[in-house]
Amino acid sequence: MRKQECVAMLLAGGQGSRLGGLTRIRAKPAVSFCGKYRIIDFTLSNCSNSHINTVGVLIQYKPFLLNSYIGLGSAWDLDNPYGGVHILPPFMSEKAGSWYNGTANAVYQNYEFIDYYDPEYVIILSGDHVYKMDYTLMLKFHKEKNSDITIATIEVPWEEASRFGILSVDEDERITKFTEKPSQPDSNLASMGVYIFNWSTLKQALIADSKDNQSQNDFGQNIIPQQLKEAKRVYAYKFQGYWRDVGTIESYYQANMESLRAGHFLNIFDPKFRIFSNEDILPPHFVGSTAVIENSLVCNGCVVHGKVSNSILAPGVYVGKGVQIKDSILLPYVKVHQGSRVYKTIVGENAEIMRHCIIGTEEENASDQEGITVIEDNHIIPVDSVIEAGTNV
Amino acid sequence: MSNAIGIIYANSAPDSLQGLASERPIAAVPFGGRYRILDFALSSMVNSGIRTIGLVTPHHYRPLLDHLGAGKAWFLDRKDGGLFILPGVFHGLARNEHTFCIKDLQNNLEYLHKDFAENVVISSGDQIFNINFKLALQVHSDMQADVTMIYKEMSNSTNLTNEMFFEMTKNHKVSHIDKKGIARGKLVQPYFVNMLIIRRELLIDIIEKYSSIGCTDLIDILTANLGVLKVYGSPTCSLIGTIHTVKDYFDRSMDLLNLEVRGKLLLGEDRIHTKIKDNPPTRYTLQAKVSNSFIASGCTISGEVENSIIFRGVILEEGCQIKNSIILPKCHIHADAQMNYAILDKSVTVNGENVLKGSSDSPLVVLKRTVI
Numbered sequence: 001m002r003k004q005e006c007v008a009m010l011l012a013g014g015q016g017s018r019l020g021g022l023t024r025i026r027a028k029p030a031v032s033f034c035g036k037y038r039i040i041d042f043t044l045s046n047c048s049n050s051h052i053n054t055v056g057v058l059i060q061y062k063p064f065l066l067n068s069y070i071g072l073g074s075a076w077d078l079d080n081p082y083g084g085v086h087i088l089p090p091f092m093s094e095k096a097g098s099w100y101n102g103t104a105n106a107v108y109q110n111y112e113f114i115d116y117y118d119p120e121y122v123i124i125l126s127g128d129h130v131y132k133m134d135y136t137l138m139l140k141f142h143k144e145k146n147s148d149i150t151i152a153t154i155e156v157p158w159e160e161a162s163r164f165g166i167l168s169v170d171e172d173e174r175i176t177k178f179t180e181k182p183s184q185p186d187s188n189l190a191s192m193g194v195y196i197f198n199w200s201t202l203k204q205a206l207i208a209d210s211k212d213n214q215s216q217n218d219f220g221q222n223i224i225p226q227q228l229k230e231a232k233r234v235y236a237y238k239f240q241g242y243w244r245d246v247g248t249i250e251s252y253y254q255a256n257m258e259s260l261r262a263g264h265f266l267n268i269f270d271p272k273f274r275i276f277s278n279e280d281i282l283p284p285h286f287v288g289s290t291a292v293i294e295n296s297l298v299c300n301g302c303v304v305h306g307k308v309s310n311s312i313l314a315p316g317v318y319v320g321k322g323v324q325i326k327d328s329i330l331l332p333y334v335k336v337h338q339g340s341r342v343y344k345t346i347v348g349e350n351a352e353i354m355r356h357c358i359i360g361t362e363e364e365n366a367s368d369q370e371g372i373t374v375i376e377d378n379h380i381i382p383v384d385s386v387i388e389a390g391t392n393v
Numbered sequence: 394m395s396n397a398i399g400i401i402y403a404n405s406a407p408d409s410l411q412g413l414a415s416e417r418p419i420a421a422v423p424f425g426g427r428y429r430i431l432d433f434a435l436s437s438m439v440n441s442g443i444r445t446i447g448l449v450t451p452h453h454y455r456p457l458l459d460h461l462g463a464g465k466a467w468f469l470d471r472k473d474g475g476l477f478i479l480p481g482v483f484h485g486l487a488r489n490e491h492t493f494c495i496k497d498l499q500n501n502l503e504y505l506h507k508d509f510a511e512n513v514v515i516s517s518g519d520q521i522f523n524i525n526f527k528l529a530l531q532v533h534s535d536m537q538a539d540v541t542m543i544y545k546e547m548s549n550s551t552n553l554t555n556e557m558f559f560e561m562t563k564n565h566k567v568s569h570i571d572k573k574g575i576a577r578g579k580l581v582q583p584y585f586v587n588m589l590i591i592r593r594e595l596l597i598d599i600i601e602k603y604s605s606i607g608c609t610d611l612i613d614i615l616t617a618n619l620g621v622l623k624v625y626g627s628p629t630c631s632l633i634g635t636i637h638t639v640k641d642y643f644d645r646s647m648d649l650l651n652l653e654v655r656g657k658l659l660l661g662e663d664r665i666h667t668k669i670k671d672n673p674p675t676r677y678t679l680q681a682k683v684s685n686s687f688i689a690s691g692c693t694i695s696g697e698v699e700n701s702i703i704f705r706g707v708i709l710e711e712g713c714q715i716k717n718s719i720i721l722p723k724c725h726i727h728a729d730a731q732m733n734y735a736i737l738d739k740s741v742t743v744n745g746e747n748v749l750k751g752s753s754d755s756p757l758v759v760l761k762r763t764v765i
Contacts, residue, residue: 035674036690074465260676276671281466283659284426284689284703285675286650293681297674300427300690312674 004054004083006139006196007119008047009107012040012127013060013100018248020392021348021376022331027059028247029127030066032331032349034259035299035314038069039246040127041277044076044085049273050135052123054083056113058106060090060099075278088113102217108206114199122202124195124219130255131192131243132273138237139196147235148201149227151175152194154239164190165220167236175234178224189236192243195219201232249369253346256312256329260295280332282315290321306336320355326362331377344389348377357381361389397530397590398474398510399438402493403431403518404451404481409638412760413738419636420518421456423721423739425649425659426689426704429460430636432667433658434518439467440663441526443514445474447504449481449497460668467666477504482608492517492557492587493611498596499604505597513596515611517587521634521645523658523665524588529627532565533590538625540615541590542567544583545629557612558582559626567624570616583626585612586633595622632657643736643756646702646719649687672705680711689722696726710745717753735759 016028023031029040047055055078059066072078073085088110090099100106107114107124114122121142123135133152142150153167161182168177168187179185197205205223209215215222228234244255282301287293294309301316306323316333319325324341331349336342340353343360353359359381360373374392375381387393403420413422420431431448438446446469450457463469464476479501482494493515498505505513512533514526524543533541544559560569561583570585591611603609615624632654634645648654659665672691677683682697691706696713703709704721710728718735720726727745734751738761743749747765751757759765 274671275673279669279671281664281666281669283655283665284687286655287683287686287688287698289685291684293677293683295679296677298677298688299674 004117004119006052006054006121006123006135007083007114007117007199008052008055008123008125008135009110009114010040010043010047010055010057010125010127011103011106012066013058013063013106014128015061016128016247019252020249021374021379022249022252022346023062025062025377026065027061027063027127030069031252032314033130033246033252034256035297035312036279037275037277039130040066040070041076041275042130042132043125043127044070044073044078045275045277046131046133046135047125048076048078048276050133052135053078053080054117054119055085056088056110057085057127058088058100058110060106063087063089069278071278076276083117086113102215102222103219104206104209104215104223105217107202108210108217111203111206114203119199122197122199124193124197126193128245128247129193129243130246131239132241132267132270132275133194133239133243134273135194135196138194138239141237142196142235145173145235146233147174148198148232149224149234150196150237151224151234152192152239153189153236154192154241154243155188156190158185158188161185161188161190165193166190169236173236173238175228175236178228180220189238191220191224192239193220193245195224201227249346249372249374253329253370253372257310257327260297260310260312280315285313288321291319314349328360343373344371345373345375345387347375348379350377351375351379351381353381354383354385356383357385357387359385359387396510397441397443397512397514397526398508398593399443399446400449400479400498400513400515401431401434401438401446401518402449402481402497402515403454403457404449404497405517405519410636410642411639411758413639413642413736413758416453416761417456418451418453418518421460422636422642423704424521424636424642425646426687426702427670428665428667430521431457431460431518432665433521433523434516435467436663436665436667437522437524437526438514438516439469439666441514441524441530443526444469444471445477445508445510447477447479447501448518449479449501451481454478454480462668466668474508477501479504491608491610494608495600495603495611495614496608498600502597502600505593505600508593510593512590513593514590515588519636520587521636521658522586522631523661523663524629524631525663526588526590529588529590529629532625532627536565536623536625538590539592539595539622540624541627542615542624543586543588543590543629544626545586545631545633546581547584548581557585559585561626565626567619567626570612570619572612572616583628586629590627639736639756639758640754643719643734643753647700647717649702650685650700655687670705678711696728713743719756732757738763741765 012029016023246252285302288305291304292307299315304319305321306319308325311328314332318335320338322339327344334347335352337355339356345360469476481497675692678695681694688703689705695711696709698715702719708725712729713726714731716733721739723740730743732749735749735757742764
């Protein structure tokens with residue numbers, strides 16, 4: 001064992017219930033994103049690109065598909081003789097054991113894991129954010145400010161500020177105030193849910209938190225406010241770049257669609273900071289002679305005979321003749337058969353739409369979830385079905 | 394666990410692939426959007442359960458090793474077995490008619506000595522195929538054969554450059570091998586497809602006995618010893634794509650636009666594995682017009698593409714027209730350039746309004762890193 005400077009704890013245990021049908025059989029971090037990726041690829045690739053190669057992944061909800069996807073972490077070059085990726089599920093000890101009860105509790109229960117690597121710093125990450133970030137720059141800032149805790153922040157539009165944890169800072173970037181989802185925000189600096197702690201500070205905070213019966217054992221709700229109250233040196237690191245929380249159907253859909261825009265901020269084509277993924281090995285995609293593809297992303301293994309516009313086709317998708325796909329996201333191995341039309345829909349993995357179905361509508365109508373239709377993983381839509389816009393099937 | 398190890402001859406001499414094989418062995422020539430020709434032999438062995446594979450390399454093996462790394466993409470980064478590089482002898486002459494030169498193995502005898510496997514599967518590395526060797530290995534063990542040669546029933550008219558066929562008795566024992574011969578009378582003949590299974594001990598014996606003679610072909614030795622060895626034939630119905638000329642390369646590539654060919658080669662249970670690049674998906678803009686084409690990941694497509702094979706990371710700008718062409722990785726085609734029957738090697742840049750034209754009989758080959 002070799003002492004590590006910084007260990008990452010990746011929170012990936014949440015159910016992600018707001019993603020509805022997409023998380024019925026898998027944890028949120030394992031949900032497909034932007035065609036060939038899964039949401040957790042971004043955080044794991046950030047770790048890899050930031051040379052943080054000891055990563056504990058805290059899992060709890062429906063972990064099988066997530067675990068098998070992460071494996072030894074070799075897809076992200078994280079299979080390292082000193083460190084590597086460790087899957088950390090809830091466990092039993094001599095006397096008792098319990099489920100992870102809140103984000104802070106999950107890390108608290110694994111303090112032996114962190115102690116094993118005896119790091120100076122611990123970086124807390126979330127498995128459901130989409131962004132490219134070099135954590136070494138944040139760690140450098142943390143050291144320069146001689147801080148106890150550094151919170152990564154991003155400026156959000158004022159009108160959206162009440163959806164986030166909002167921070168106020170002084171001229172030295174030291175945090176003076178932290179409010180979770182304020183109705184009257186006095187700043188537009190939002191927490192990205194990425195924290196660097198001195199391990200000694202974090203350990204004390206977690207122990208104190210575990211003894212507090214009133215606490216919900218959550219980093220944002222409890223740990224950070226408590227540390228501010230104790231006048232610890234808490235600093236805000238201002239991140240410049242693209243960052244999205246994809247926790248809801250609407251935000252998931254929007255973030256996917258944003259990747260279609262040319263010159264997009266989340267430059268997945270940048271060879272210097274690559275996003276790795278554990279992909280299935282599939283042949284190149286085939287575009288038939290009747291196909292039309294406009295403003296779309298298409299992955300390996302797809303077969304396209306119909307019309308696809310403004311959409312994302314994940315690996316292994318089949319689009320039959322006479323099919324129209326518009327403003328939609330087709331997740332891996334979806335099949336859409338002859339004559340069907342799909343508008344503004346997220347079609348779950350392995351789902352199959354038989355012939356001549358109409359899913360969603362082309363018209364702009366602001367029904368439920370902004371008119372986005374969701375079809376659950378493995379679902380089969382029978383011949384001639386009509387599915388109304390904005391429904392979950 | 395398979396009781397066989399593999400040897401792939403990746404050093405077959407470059408024939409007339411023009412520039413495509415001038416800086417790389419045929420085995421390392423990119424093929425089918427994201428593969429290299431060697432991937433087919435390598436994946437076939439791996440999918441047959443073989444996890445110890447020796448690769449006979451030619452002198453210019455850099456592109457091969459670049460592609461293979463430690464063999465991880467083929468599950469060959471192993472403690473027990475794995476990928477072994479067997480440097481071939483330096484043939485004085487560029488042209489060499491040998492299929493499996495014994496001298497190449499003599500230098501690497503240690504590879505054969507230190508394993509315990511019963512049999513060795515030997516294949517050439519310059520063909521396009523997807524074969525599971527399990528059937529042939531079964532035949533080999535059922536017949537208690539010394540050698541099992543894999544063959545395919547093909548008609549005379551099939552365009553084969555390496556014509557070697559044989560005759561068999563009723564129980565599939567090979568009775569006659571004809572190298573470069575003409576099939577006598579029969580329309581359909583069992584043609585040898587440059588893959589065989591041989592007992593490891595026997596192979597070592599042969600190498601030790603014949604190495605003093607010089608560059609001898611294993612097939613010639615088998616032919617000379619048909620009387621004393623138990624040599625059997627085992628059939629395959631896989632597609633075998635031999636690539637010796639630019640036209641072969643072009644035709645075999647274009648075959649991939651045929652669903653039946655893709656089904657047999659790429660879409661079955663046994664997948665073809667290749668180096669993973671983790672490219673993003675391919676992006677189509679509003680101006681893209683693509684039909685009947687096979688397109689890999691990481692491309693940006695704004696132009697017109699018809700009946701073509703596009704490799705990874707290619708950029709096609711608005712208004713360019715690509716017809717019946719093969720574009721290797723990282724090429725950049727600027728606006729309004731046109732091409733028909735062209736093969737562009739890696740990293741070629743074609744500036745705007747150029748017109749490249751070949752024909753189906755002799756496609757135009759543009760060398761690596763050329764700027765037009």
